[in-house]
Amino acid sequence: MPGYGWIFPLGDGRVNVGVGLLSNSGAGKGVNTTKLQEYFVAQAGDAWGLNDETCLGPPTGGRLPMGLSIGPRVGPNTLTIGDATGMVNPFNGEGIAYGYESGRLAAGVLGEALLANDPSALSLYDERLEAAYGDYFKVARAFVRVISEPRILSVCVGTGLRVAPLMRELLTIMANLMSNDAKGPAELGYRALRRLADVVPERAYQLLLQESNA
C-alpha cells in the first residue's frame, strides 16, 4: 500500500503519531484510516509507550493536496501559496520549501501589481508557478499514478531499493535536487521522464501494469 506511518518526537516527551495514504491509490481506496492508525499504534506502541493512558487526544485527519492541484490560485485580491494551493511535491510529500518558494513568487507578483497599481497583474503568479513547477509536478503526478498500483510498487521496492546508485539518482529527482545545467544521470533521467509524462502517461501506466501482471 503506498503510504507511510510516522512517529515524530515533539521535543517535550510527546510524540505525534500518524499514518498517511495516497488517496488516489487503488489499494488505499476505502481503507478505514482510523483502523489503520490503530494497527500502526499497536505495532509501535510498546517501543514508544503508546497506549490509552498516554494518548493525549483523539486522532484527527486531513488531506495534503499535492502537485499544484488546488485552484483558483489567483482571485481579484488574493493569491494562495503553500498547501492552500497544493504545493506539496507528489514524489515525497515535502511541502515546506515549496511553501516558502510559492510565497516568494506571490510576494514578487504582489509587489509588481502594487507598483503598477494594476490588480490584473496578479495573474502573472499563475504563469510563474506553472513555469517553475508545472513540468516537475506533472512528472511527479505520473509517478504517483504508477506507484499507486501495488504490484508495481512491490516490484520497485523489491528490486530498486537494493540498487544504491539507482536510488541515489532517483532520490535526486524525487527531492527536486537536479541542476538545470548538469548532465548527470538524474538530470538525464528526469528529462526522459518529462518527455514520457508529456506523451504517454496513461499508455505507459497500462504497459507497466501488464508487465507487472505478467
Ligand SMILES: Cc1cc2nc3c(=O)[nH]c(=O)nc-3n(C[C@H](O)[C@H](O)[C@H](O)COP(=O)(O)OP(=O)(O)OC[C@H]3O[C@@H](n4cnc5c(N)ncnc54)[C@H](O)[C@@H]3O)c2cc1C
Ligand atoms: C505528517 C506530515 C509530515 C510532513 N513532513 C514533511 C517533511 O518532512 N518535509 C516537508 O517539506 N513537508 C512535510 N510535510 C508537509 C508540510 O508540513 C506542509 O506542506 C507545509 O507545512 C505547508 O505550509 P503552509 O504554510 O502552506 O501551511 P501550514 O503549515 O498548514 O500553515 C497554515 C497555517 O494557517 C493557520 N490557519 C488556518 N486557518 C486559519 C485561519 N482561518 N486564520 C488564521 N490562521 C489559520 C494554521 O493553523 C497553520 O498554522 C508534512 C506534512 C505532514 C502532515
